Amino acid sequence: MSSTIFYRFKSQKTPSRILFDGTGLTVFDLKREIILNNKLGDGSDFQLKLYSLDTGDEIDEDQVVIPRSSSVVVKRSPAFKPNNGSILSGGGMNNNSGNNTVLNATRYVTGKPRVFAHTKKKQ
């Protein structure tokens, strides 16, 4: 039996859906399906964020399960490279040297979930 999760890109008027078998999808799998269904590419130049339709809160842990029949909001944003970051820091670049983490969506395409998501450094 086929299950459905509805998602709506934040800038779109109408929702789309992902069909799957089972009682729910992890955030990781749902993001992966959305990227593949919309042919968004290899994930290197954008980030994909999920938000709860009810609370508006971001759901960012890869392992969280989104139950079937629920609705989420999706946001596609540019990949973020800290070293090339804000231009607001007085013309010079934000120099968080040592932190070269690029925030993008490649792992959803390559198929490697972020296992220790919750140990992520607090900003």
Place this chain on the structure above:
Amino acid sequence: MSQPSSNSFKFFPLGGGNEVGRSCHILQYKGKTIMLDAGVHPAHQGMASLPFYDDFDLETVDILLISHFHLDHAASLPYVMQRTPFKGRVFMTHPTKAIYRWLLRDFVRVTSIGTDPASAEESLYTDEDLVESFDKIETIDYHSTIEVNGIKFTAFHAGHVLGAAMFQIEIAGLKVLFTGDYSREMDRHLNSAEVPPQSSDVLIVESTFGTATHEPRLHREKKLTQLIHSTVGKGGRVLMPVFALGRAQELMLVLDEYWQNHAEELGNGQVPIYYASDLARKCMSVYQTYVNMMNDDIRKKFRNSQSNPFIFKNIAYLKNLDDFEDFGPSVMLASPGMLQSGLSRDLLERWCPEEKNLVLITGYSVEGTMAKYIILEPDTIPSVNNPEVSVPRRCQVEEISFAAHVDFQENLEFIEQIHASNIILVHGESNPMGRLKSALLSNFSSLKGTENEVHVYNPRNSIEVLIEFKGVKIAKAIGN
């Protein structure tokens, strides 16, 4: 995203920030919201080609101004108007609207061919979306000013392509100029961009060529015709990938005249020139209708001969490659300009294994496209219909730019005449844009620390620029 304070001007790039492609910028001042352009990125397809629309609430936009018909400036407009909560008014010049209609119909068709049955869902919009959005688009004449809800804007000639406009926008006394793509060299059919009579406080300017210098037009024309002549003289074929409309018409004016003047050496019709674009053929009437918006030269030609100077004696239109008898030397202009897929790509794969053939790139090649890749003269290129197969590349590859964007000197001279103390760079890859920023800062370094200090910004997509304006502007606003 922060809420701008009452005197702060906000610039927010949804696309075209440190990249060429998907031009789209948001301006906010005094509670008014203006959107500039709604393009797609030529190196991507479908949703991936869109500006980052999710990062801004499009429902708040009052007006959207489209600078010109090129896909990187206009092709996501039907999507914005039909698929998002956008409800603002949309303006463009008459010729832009006339060409836009044909162009996007072609774009819908091209992007929904060759994919699986789900393609209807995958294309960004349908023919119906296009028709519905088309009817809602309003037009603006050059040099006329329109006011919407306290936002005044005026259109000026930008050169570049037929219908291209710069917009000077005024909100509560603050003046912002958006150049779009612009050129400062008169060519065979267009005038160069104008400097608006009134100065601007903020200038949003293209930086495609960064600090590079162009050779003069006549040198480039000579190089182009000689290269083509020597290639066909040796029995080779010349492939010129072009965008269907705009710069292609300029190239055809150059080639048609050369073929006319060198008929005998070229074997009196033995070497055909083809333009494989049904779209361009359909748009010839638009070029005829708007001859009055072009330069004096071409208008005189039109008056004297009483015929459309864009109907060429030595160039034949081809609908597709089925009717093409590929027996000897020829010159072929074909779309798309970036060789991503379609006709120009098919010809590239057919002709690139042979040494005597030539691929001649005349447009600006966007990062990530085949046009950009072929310039590196790779030994092989991937076949677009069969990624397992690679095609050997032995043909010659040359690049002579007819892209009609300002070079550094032209850009600098123009920027100086605008007298803006805040310059925001858009429409350029990171490196040339960064070089342009440094060059501008050093050019204006003597003003540093004075009240006329020039600030230059080069924001990435979805990174906002906030500029505080105080005193004078408020007084002016009360005066209004």
